[in-house]
Amino acid sequence: MNNKVQWVYNSQNNQELAQRYNQWAQDYEQDLTETFGRPKREPIVDLTLKYVPKTARILDAGAGTGTMGQWLHEEGYHNLVGIDISEGMLAEAQKKNIYTELRPMVLGEPLDFPTATFDAVTACGVFTYGHAPSSSFDELIRVTKPEGYILFTLRPDFYESSDFKHKMADLEAQNKWQLAELGDKYKAEDKGQFTLYLQTWVYRVIN
Numbered sequence: 001m002n003n004k005v006q007w008v009y010n011s012q013n014n015q016e017l018a019q020r021y022n023q024w025a026q027d028y029e030q031d032l033t034e035t036f037g038r039p040k041r042e043p044i045v046d047l048t049l050k051y052v053p054k055t056a057r058i059l060d061a062g063a064g065t066g067t068m069g070q071w072l073h074e075e076g077y078h079n080l081v082g083i084d085i086s087e088g089m090l091a092e093a094q095k096k097n098i099y100t101e102l103r104p105m106v107l108g109e110p111l112d113f114p115t116a117t118f119d120a121v122t123a124c125g126v127f128t129y130g131h132a133p134s135s136s137f138d139e140l141i142r143v144t145k146p147e148g149y150i151l152f153t154l155r156p157d158f159y160e161s162s163d164f165k166h167k168m169a170d171l172e173a174q175n176k177w178q179l180a181e182l183g184d185k186y187k188a189e190d191k192g193q194f195t196l197y198l199q200t201w202v203y204r205v206i207n
């Protein structure tokens, strides 16, 4: 399979998704940078800097090989916990030595953390076709402290066509969270078959 991004999008279930990422883990970062043209750093880092203090305990949800964690670590965030469905991806993240804890966990299922554990949650590239479901937000809100932040990226076309738009609005209507900022559209991959755009959503947790 040449297009690994499409290959993981097409996963039929969590088991297949985890297996595909396990297989891709060792080449993932090089592939994304060289084959797909991933930028050196994505705007989610600057938005984290804008809203989240350096002392914050941050959950990197869908941490993968730890790219997001590395960007945050370079900025002085050193209290980072990572979770991912793929043990292969977590094994790569472990090599970076930047997380205080890395654990296999499945977004969309109950998370093994007490309520209000984290000051912030980040999820870069985790909510998309064949990946973590919109129901993941219920648990991410639960494990975030009131007034904490949840920052994540979404493809604008996926936001429009999936159930994410409805779920995000519903959580706002229920006063679970409030939109703090919607970042500009940016090119997250510009060397693949098509240019992939993403936007960063920043929510403040209320309950």
Ligand SMILES: C[S@@+](CC[C@H](N)C(=O)[O-])C[C@H]1O[C@@H](n2cnc3c(N)ncnc32)[C@H](O)[C@@H]1O
Pocket: 017, 018, 021, 061, 062, 063, 064, 065, 066, 067, 068, 083, 084, 085, 086, 089, 105, 106, 107, 108, 123, 124, 125, 126, 130, 131, 132, 133
């Ligand atoms: C495109 S990668 C992004 C990884 C990393 N955040 C980054 O910015 O490079 C998506 C990651 O989300 C993880 N993932 C997808 N669905 C998940 C789920 N339901 N629960 C936990 N992790 C999931 C995948 O295993 C993969 O590591």
